[in-house]
Amino acid sequence: MKVLDELSKTHLALSQSELESTFRKVDRITLYRALRDFEEAGIVHKIVDMNGTTRFAICSDDCPDATHNEEHVHFNCQRCHKMFCLQHTHIPDIQLPPGFTHSGINVLVQGVCNKCS
Amino acid sequence: MKVLDELSKTHLALSQSELESTFRKVDRITLYRALRDFEEAGIVHKIVDMNGTTRFAICSDDCPDATHNEEHVHFNCQRCHKMFCLQHTHIPDIQLPPGFTHSGINVLVQGVCNKCS
DNA sequence: TATACAAACGCAACAGTGTTGCATTTATTT
DNA sequence: AAATAAATGCAACACTGTTGCGTTTGTATA
Ligand SMILES: [Mn+2]
Ligand SMILES: [Mn+2]
Ligand SMILES: [Zn+2]
Ligand SMILES: [Zn+2]
Numbered sequence: 001m002k003v004l005d006e007l008s009k010t011h012l013a014l015s016q017s018e019l020e021s022t023f024r025k026v027d028r029i030t031l032y033r034a035l036r037d038f039e040e041a042g043i044v045h046k047i048v049d050m051n052g053t054t055r056f057a058i059c060s061d062d063c064p065d066a067t068h069n070e071e072h073v074h075f076n077c078q079r080c081h082k083m084f085c086l087q088h089t090h091i092p093d094i095q096l097p098p099g100f101t102h103s104g105i106n107v108l109v110q111g112v113c114n115k116c117s
Numbered sequence: 118m119k120v121l122d123e124l125s126k127t128h129l130a131l132s133q134s135e136l137e138s139t140f141r142k143v144d145r146i147t148l149y150r151a152l153r154d155f156e157e158a159g160i161v162h163k164i165v166d167m168n169g170t171t172r173f174a175i176c177s178d179d180c181p182d183a184t185h186n187e188e189h190v191h192f193n194c195q196r197c198h199k200m201f202c203l204q205h206t207h208i209p210d211i212q213l214p215p216g217f218t219h220s221g222i223n224v225l226v227q228g229v230c231n232k233c234s
Numbered sequence: 235t236a237t238a239c240a241a242a243c244g245c246a247a248c249a250g251t252g253t254t255g256c257a258t259t260t261a262t263t264t
Numbered sequence: 265a266a267a268t269a270a271a272t273g274c275a276a277c278a279c280t281g282t283t284g285c286g287t288t289t290g291t292a293t294a
Contacts (some may be wrong), residue, residue: 027273032252034271048165050223052252052281065242075217086217092209094190094224099231100203103195106167107211108223115217133280137246149281150244169252172281 003034004043004058011075013047013055013072013083049083050076050110057085073107120151121160129199130172130191132165144209166200167193167227174202190224196233 006022007014020031035056038044044056060072062088073089092108123139124131137148152173161173177189190206193199208224215228 028251029134029253029274030272036253048169052165052169052171052221054169060222073211073213075213078220086214088210092211094206094209094226096190096206096226097190097203097231099234100192100226100228101234102226102228104167104227106225106227108225109211109213109217109234110221110223111213111217111219114214117216117218145280146245146282147243153282 001034001055003031003038007044007058011057011085011087012084013049013057013085015049015053019056029081047074047083047106047108049074050078050108055083057059057083060087071105071107073109075109075111077113077116079112080108084113118151120148123149124161124173124175128174128202130166130202132166132170132172132176138171164191164200164223164225166191167195171214173201174200178205188222188224189221190226192226192228192230194230194233195227196229199230201230 002023003019005100006019016031016035018027019035020028023031030110035044035046039046039056043059045059047055047057049055071091073091075086075089076085079083091105094102094105096102118138119179120136123136128176129209133145133148133152137143137145140148141186152161158174160176162176164172164174164209166172166214188201190208191204194201197231203226208222211219213219
């Protein structure tokens with residue numbers, strides 16, 4: 001499927017409308033359903049960027065199917081507005097207050113990317 | 118203003134519709150503009166929860182006005198769906214790949230809160 | 235106090251996204 | 265070729281974000 005192609009090509013997280021514009025012609029609903037199904041199948045993961053835009057990225061090989069526990073950092077460049085999956089930047093442990101149990105974590109860093117700096 | 122009252126009472130991050138329902142009568146636009154202005158003034162900060170819902174929370178005293186650099190952890194309980202500002206849970210430094218510079222960070226932890234566990 | 239000006243408020247309207255139902259087209263399987 | 269299953273497109277609706285504009289309310293001033 002072309003969606004997976006596009007997502008695999010770049011290791012960026014793309015919004016639905018960005019994906020949409022790589023197609024000559026596609027219905028937004030079809031795209032929505034494809035992305036939903038890919039996410040449920042553990043093939044892509046979904047992240048919300050600093051502007052609230054939902055973005056999708058291909059999952060790495062070692063991503064457990066449904067749970068999406070591949071805990072890597074996401075980076076949002078404030079120049080080019082691209083979102084990077086920093087697959088190799090791991091998330092340090094966080095000490096939660098007593099009584100709070102942890103089952104997942106999202107880390108979104110803002111700044112300037114290597115190309116824009 | 119009642120909005121600030123509500124946000125100060127709880128130290129949770131509330132969605133606009135949650136805030137709306139604490140009012141007897143208020144226009145959603147008025148609320149939207151109030152929240153926008155409070156955020157620009159550095160009185161409240163905005164966070165997107167794990168479902169993509171935007172939420173607002175009162176800023177701590179030491180929050181720098183416009184920039185919102187009070188870097189604390191946010192916690193989303195998957196039972197009660199409340200979002201907590203863990204004001205005292207600090208965010209560890211993260212090593213970014215070369216060329217990436219950091220100017221802000223959001224950490225959102227999912228799990229079960231102290232009341233629900 | 236009456237008038238003038240400014241701030242707050244409410245409504246209409248529009249765009250974008252998420253979501254579902256249903257009918258049609260396309261692909262598979264007997 | 266016929267029957268069945270999967271993918272697609274469209275209509276529709278809800279909710280959020282956002283702006284414009286006119287009305288109400290509040291404040292300052294002559
Ligand atoms: Mn990622
Ligand atoms: Mn907070
Ligand atoms: Zn960049
Ligand atoms: Zn809870």
